[in-house]
Amino acid sequence: MIILGIESSAHTFGVGVVRDEPPHILADVRFVYKPKTGGIHPKEASQYFMSNAPEAVKEALSKAGVKVRDLDGIAVALGPGMGPCLRVGATLARAMASYYGKPLIPVNHALAHVEIGKMLFSFKNPLIVYLSGGNTLIASFSEGRYRIFGETLDISLGNFLDTLARELGIAPPYVVSGLHQIDRCAQNGKNFIELPYVVKGQDVSFSGLLTAALKLYKSSRAELSDICYSAREIAYSAIIEVSERALAHTGNKEVLVVGGVASSPVLRSKFEVMSRLRGVELGIVPPQYAVDNGVMIAWTGLLLLKHGVHVRPEEAYVRQRWKLDQVDVPWLARTNSSGS
Amino acid sequence: MIKSTCPGSPELIALGAEAVLVKACYEGMPSIFKVRVRKPYRDRGLDTMLIRSRSEVEAKILAELRLKGLNVPALYYVDLSEGLIVMEFVEGPLLRDLIYRGSEKALKCLEELGELVASVHDAGVVHGDITTSNVIVGGDGVYLVDFGLAKYSRRLEDLATDIHLFIRSVESTHYSLKEALLRHFMKGYTKVKGRDFTDSLLIKVKEIRMRGRYVEERRVRRGI
Numbered sequence: 001m002i003i004l005g006i007e008s009s010a011h012t013f014g015v016g017v018v019r020d021e022p023p024h025i026l027a028d029v030r031f032v033y034k035p036k037t038g039g040i041h042p043k044e045a046s047q048y049f050m051s052n053a054p055e056a057v058k059e060a061l062s063k064a065g066v067k068v069r070d071l072d073g074i075a076v077a078l079g080p081g082m083g084p085c086l087r088v089g090a091t092l093a094r095a096m097a098s099y100y101g102k103p104l105i106p107v108n109h110a111l112a113h114v115e116i117g118k119m120l121f122s123f124k125n126p127l128i129v130y131l132s133g134g135n136t137l138i139a140s141f142s143e144g145r146y147r148i149f150g151e152t153l154d155i156s157l158g159n160f161l162d163t164l165a166r167e168l169g170i171a172p173p174y175v176v177s178g179l180h181q182i183d184r185c186a187q188n189g190k191n192f193i194e195l196p197y198v199v200k201g202q203d204v205s206f207s208g209l210l211t212a213a214l215k216l217y218k219s220s221r222a223e224l225s226d227i228c229y230s231a232r233e234i235a236y237s238a239i240i241e242v243s244e245r246a247l248a249h250t251g252n253k254e255v256l257v258v259g260g261v262a263s264s265p266v267l268r269s270k271f272e273v274m275s276r277l278r279g280v281e282l283g284i285v286p287p288q289y290a291v292d293n294g295v296m297i298a299w300t301g302l303l304l305l306k307h308g309v310h311v312r313p314e315e316a317y318v319r320q321r322w323k324l325d326q327v328d329v330p331w332l333a334r335t336n337s338s339g340s
Numbered sequence: 341m342i343k344s345t346c347p348g349s350p351e352l353i354a355l356g357a358e359a360v361l362v363k364a365c366y367e368g369m370p371s372i373f374k375v376r377v378r379k380p381y382r383d384r385g386l387d388t389m390l391i392r393s394r395s396e397v398e399a400k401i402l403a404e405l406r407l408k409g410l411n412v413p414a415l416y417y418v419d420l421s422e423g424l425i426v427m428e429f430v431e432g433p434l435l436r437d438l439i440y441r442g443s444e445k446a447l448k449c450l451e452e453l454g455e456l457v458a459s460v461h462d463a464g465v466v467h468g469d470i471t472t473s474n475v476i477v478g479g480d481g482v483y484l485v486d487f488g489l490a491k492y493s494r495r496l497e498d499l500a501t502d503i504h505l506f507i508r509s510v511e512s513t514h515y516s517l518k519e520a521l522l523r524h525f526m527k528g529y530t531k532v533k534g535r536d537f538t539d540s541l542l543i544k545v546k547e548i549r550m551r552g553r554y555v556e557e558r559r560v561r562r563g564i
Contacts (some may be wrong), residue, residue, distance in 0.1 A: 082428075124522075140511065140512075143516060144511070146556070147511070147512035148508070148512055149508075153501075153548070192383045192385035192386055195392065200468055201469040201470070201471070201489065201508075202509075203507075203508075233383040233386055234386065236385060237382045239556060241357060241358065241379075244357040244358075247357070247467075248357045249471065249473060249513075270381040271379040278355070325512075332461070
């Protein structure tokens, strides 16, 4: 079975081609929209996607060495994400599916991050820690779906780091040679300053920390590097703490960290220490696949199609707020979350 | 009241996220020794701050709620510099396991829990981590344990967050039974706090839920 997958939920227009036998990944083409200033502008991003979409599909097919007629299905990320961006991928996928008469497979972007990670590490039933620009959540499989055990009560970790960096005047660019500007600025920090550390149950909250850190910066009462260091330590520690709490609660024996923010080497080493202490296996999706890409959409589409999931093109709605816990995961047995 | 024999040797009860729980004898009584351990992944200053402040608040709140006659473990001993709290060992299954086993008692326990949480809120305390695994079904009713994230507050926002977290934990842990479980919990809560207050609380809970990421109900128009 060969599936083509299209990703367009935020800043990446990605087209991937995968098949069910190894090597699974046949093509991985990405066009990444980079805003000159500020964050992602949905309209600008979608225009960039539209002008590059045909090229991306052609390139992916030629790299994979397949023709459209060889495909068994077209998978597309329908959400969550930014509406104008998602619609580019959805429109293209609907057109291809109807023109060539291929099954159209609706893929949840969050589930795709999870499934590509599980494939890379051969994990069976991991606790999911999903850290990206849009998402911060902790999930574990129970009764047919990934259930959300913890999440942010306000902004995501990636959003927190980016906004802090921007307001501190050290970004964009947000990431330089694989290191986020906040991690970079924190390298010279020596003194820990008390700022709000908010963990509620298995939830985190970063908006109070953001406000307090910026207030401190504007008061000029602390070194920039100490502010970066303290804010970063608090934010990362809160993430590790809620992950650890969730592990204690669910009994999962594997932790899978997915999403672009998982690339931080500082956060990675904290996860490594925590996993060793708890005796669980850790998988952090490598940067190449942690960021948005078409391969993860194609791979999840393949799993879905094998379980009979596809829709008519007119039913392929974009769902900007399609949460992970709204998707049935038919390839996992119905189990309780306790134990793995 | 004081049972003076503790058979058996110290026993590791749980390797929690922030503390190690050991069952052992304290002054002749079966007790839980809760030790908050240092986390090597945390900055040392942050670590010290969290261990000390959480141990202090937890001990204070346990003592205070117990003095009000509420079902929480009795406080026996505290050493803040070591992050140690010694408290009563409450014997009984976790509410979570009772529900997993399909026990008929479960719904009644949820109602009792609702009353207990309402009384804790009445005392000016929010628990901060109400889950069915933080409830022990003892011989004389349900006990709320692990006040590690508790704090003093009477703000509606904080009370509502407490309930929001509980609802989410029931939804993720006991998905197929959530309606019945939550109905009984709210019935118990209403018994103590009254209809009007509970209604205003639930409106706040909904507001908090809407603030989350990608909330479907918040969607105003259908995507095309």
